[in-house]
Structure formats: C-alpha cells, structure tokens
Amino acid sequence: MSLLREKILDVASDLFQTRGINSTGVDTIVAVAGTTKMTLYKYFRSKEDLILEVLQKGHADFNTWLHQKLNKNTKKPSERLQKLFDFIEEWVTAPDFRGMAFLKASAEFPNEENPVHRLSAEQSKQFRQFLAELAVDAGAKDADSLALQLSILIEGAIQAEQMKRGSGAVKYAKKAAKILIENALEN
Amino acid sequence: MSLLREKILDVASDLFQTRGINSTGVDTIVAVAGTTKMTLYKYFRSKEDLILEVLQKGHADFNTWLHQKLNKNTKKPSERLQKLFDFIEEWVTAPDFRGMAFLKASAEFPNEENPVHRLSAEQSKQFRQFLAELAVDAGAKDADSLALQLSILIEGAIQAEQMKRGSGAVKYAKKAAKILIENALEN
C-alpha cells in the first residue's frame, strides 16, 4: 500500500469534483499531488482506471460512513429510514462536501456503454437496494417503490445542492420523505 | 436567421447530450453539421458561447412545449400540478429524450462561478419558480416548499432516467408527488 497512490486518489477525487473529470488532466493531478506521470501510470493503467478507482473509493467511503452512522444512532428498524435523511443532510452540509461523485460522473459520461457510466449506474443501483433493505426492515408494504421514491428524493436533493450550495434542498427532501414513509407504513 | 446557425445549434445540442460537452470538440460539431469552423465562429464567439446558446434554446423549447401542454389539457388550476407530471413523463419517455441539459451541464462545470454553471442554476431556479406559481394557483399553503419538493422529485427522476433509460423513475415520482400535493392542499 503506497502513500503516493493514496495521495493521487485523494487529489484526483478532489479535482474531479471541483473542476470536473474531463477538465482535469493527469498533468494537473500529478502536479498537485507532488509526483510525476510515471508514478501515476505505475499505479493506474490509464486515466479511466484512475477515474473508476476514485469512484469506487468514494462510494466505499460514503457507505462506510453511512452504515456507521446508522448502526451507532438508530436501533429500531422503523426509525432508520427517517434518520437516514438526517445523516444525508449532515453529509451534504459538511464544509468539505463536494457533491455525489457518481451523479456527476454519469453526466460527464452519458453513454450507457461507457465503463464510468456503468459503474455510476451500478453504484446508484446499490444505494437504491440498500434503501430497499431499510424499507423492508421498517415494514413497508411496497419496499421497492418506497426505496425508488426515496432515492429520487435524495439524489434530486443532492443534485440541487451541487447546483447551488446552501440551497437547503435536503431539508425539504426530508420533510417529503417523512410524508412518503408514513404513507407507506400505515397503508 | 441562418439555417446553418440553427443546424449547428441542433447538432451541438445532440452531441453535447449524447457524448458530453467537454468530450465534444468543435471539429466534430462542424463535421456532423456539414460546415466548417469558420462558419461556426462567425455565428458564435466561442465554444462557451455556443454552449450557453444551446442551453438557452433547450430551456426555451422545453418551456414552450410544457406551457402549451398545460394550457391545452388542463383548465382547473388545482389539477395542473398533477397533470404536470404526466407531461414530464411523456417528455422523458419520448424516444428522442436525451436528458435535461442544465442538469448535465452543471455537473460538467461544477464551479459556481462558471458561466455555464450559472446559467444552469438560473434555469433550474426558473423552473422551480414556475412550479411555485402553479402551487400558488392550486391553493397550496406553503407554495415555495411544495415547489422545491416537486422540483427535487422531477430533477431526481430525470437524473435517474439519464442514468438508466427506461428506469420508470418518473412513474414513481408521480405517485410521490400525488401524495405530497394532496398533503399540501388539504392541510
């Protein structure tokens, strides 16, 4: 496990989020990371490989953080779906929030055959499946429907926050989610 | 009004949506449009200007289409919010749907100071304000809140559809919207 490798991943992640993926050259990445292209291409076969790894690391980090939050702060399965939105809000309003990587990546690589797009779609799907598990545990009747609706709310709110920082979109998504969750549980 | 100018705008719009903005060079645009760079730069000062005009035309076309749909098919202000989602679904499921331009553009130009990002944010804001007008006309108590929630649903569903065509996200967003609208009207 190389320190420079981690550094390159971190720098690339930050630059991709703040300047865009296609607008960030490998020269810029190595310059900011304080290394050279030879080193970068030693650890990553290509820029596309680097992008894929950045996405995977971002998703893994987010999942780890979210699971930890849920396990620590919620006990009853019925309240986990609600609490989830509190954590999303906490994540989004953190000063180092730079957006949801796979949302931006899928927009930069619109072709569904593209590996970056495919990974983005896969991550979005995984997140939706995770929501479905929570919905099942909470006792929702149509868990898949609720999960899709909640994922739309979350990704829509994050999209809005990427568009304009401090929009407060998550706050309103949370209110909407509460109504939808209650509706799905009582019926 | 030049035919070639329109052609360039149309071709650029399509290529931007299907391949991404930064991944589409002006050489490709003029080649597909059947013209040359000199002509492109006669009509547009720079690629950024072209991007901005493509965005503006896309937004204007969408607004025109949506307003026409609403005016033709809905009379009672109370049912317009609901009907809106039918039209969004119709728009999204059309075979020539290529995504919502300003959503993708804002992802490709994440910097909030960037002119393309600013225009994208402005268009998103205008759409939200339009929703707020509909909400007011429908008699919603907190029209701005409902408008923001519905815009999150719509943009989130479109984002999902961009990620995976045929996801059916709009159908579920519509169901969610129904619940939220009823909730906002009865209270």
Place this chain on the structure above:
DNA sequence: ATTTTTATATACAGATTAGTATATACTCAA
C-alpha cells in the same frame, strides 16, 4: 461584364491531451 462584398474552405498556430522511452537517483543487500 466587372467590381465589391460576403460566405465558405483550407491550412495552420499554439496549447494541451494521454501515454511512454530513456535517463537519473535512490534503496537495500552482499
């Protein structure tokens, strides 16, 4: 018919892109 203007085509400039070949510095073992 000839001149003047306008639009298009070709060719090019300079910067930047991803990726690599070669050369130098460094680390660790004997």
Place this chain on the structure above:
DNA sequence: TTGAGTATATACTAATCTGTATATAAAAAT
C-alpha cells in the same frame, strides 16, 4: 563499497483541443 533492482524525473510522441489567417468561391451591385 559495490552492484542489483526500484522508483522517480525529464523529455518526448502523436493526437486533439480551441481559435485564426489566408485563400477561394459565390452573390450582389454597378
């Protein structure tokens, strides 16, 4: 201290990027 192996730095392709200077064709006017 010397030698083998590894990591880094420099320099370089070849392609592509936006934008432009120059040349040619078309159109309009006198």
